[in-house]
Amino acid sequence: MAEDGIWHGGDLATARALFPEAPQPWVDLSTGINPIPYPLPALPLSLWTRLPGADDEAALIAAARAAYRVPSHADIVAAPGTQILIELLPRLASAGPVAILGSTYAEHGHAWRKAGYAVTETVTPAEAAATIIVVNPNNPDGRVLSQAELTSLAAHCAANGGLLVVDEAFADFTPEDSIVPDLPDGTIVLRSFGKTYGLAGLRLGFAIGAPGPVAKLKAALGPWSVAGPALHVGALALSDAAWLAETGSARARDAARLDALLAPHGRIIGGATLFRLLETSQAAALFAHLGRHGIYVRRFQNAPDRLRFGLPGDEAEWSRLRAALTFDAPEASPSA
DSSP states (O other), rough: TTSOOOTTTOOOHHHHHHHHTTSOOOEEEEEOOOOSSSOOOOOTTTHHHSSOOOHHHHHHHHHHHHTOOOTTTOEEEEEEHHHHHHGGGGGGGGGSEEEESSSHHHHHHHHHHHHHHEEESSSOOHHHHEEEEEESSOTTTTOOOOHHHHHHHHHHHHHHHHHHEEEEOOOOOOOOGOOGGGGOOTEEEEESSSHHTTOOGHHHHOEEEEEHHHHHHHHHHOOTSOOOOHHHHHHHHHHHHHHHHHHHHHHHHHHHHHHHHHHGSSEEEEETTTTEEEEEEEEHHHHHHHHHEEEEEEOTTOOOEEEEEOOOEEEEHHHHHHHHHOOOOSOOOOOO
């Protein structure tokens, strides 16, 4: 659990505290990170011993522009993960109410509230809001807004002196969902590298938008904000279209396989290629049951009847999940 009290996936310290007798190693299904990462190349020692160069950054930006299909009128900036960009985005908007299309990734609302904005989470875009934040596809239910809907929201925000923020952290495997190629005025799009490429520890993300706002983000990030190894690996991976296509097909098959395992235990109400969302009145008991078997899934503070499952990474993990799901889960979940 983060210091701000927001629950996040991948928190195995909490898992171990809740279930100290669980078998090792843990099967961590609590994140939406690809469990089979991009194959890392051998890295030159110089990447670790010298400051990142302008040519390193230029290579990454060129690869990102092509991979994300950034139009010529837009600019792009790389950052050490999208979380820092989420923290900086309030600097780009004028004062006024903020609406977040929820429920969704909680750090968006937290960042804007810290910056002093009035924030409302809504299931439909609020007409009174100047700035609107959409995660598309949404985390955790996979909801997708159409290009027409996003373009309409962008026009609304621009007319009210605000900003449309579209977080496309999970759009790599469904490029048809991305608004980047037809980027409307007044829109900032966030793209995450670590989730799709299974390299979250590399800390790499991008913001795409008009040159003016992107220049402000660049200035706020300062020089050498992305480490040399991240620039190098990112440029290689984003240029590997064949890997992305093959991996997308493989993870889609895994998602269907996971659906088949989860279906007897509740209602699958959505998800994206890298995660599935299960709704069940027995969510607390199922969470505890899986935890005692060394399998950690994502629970939600504001939706106690829902659990998010990431994808197992190998047959041993699939076997452990299958075996755990063959038992009833009668006991209540321990509290954090």
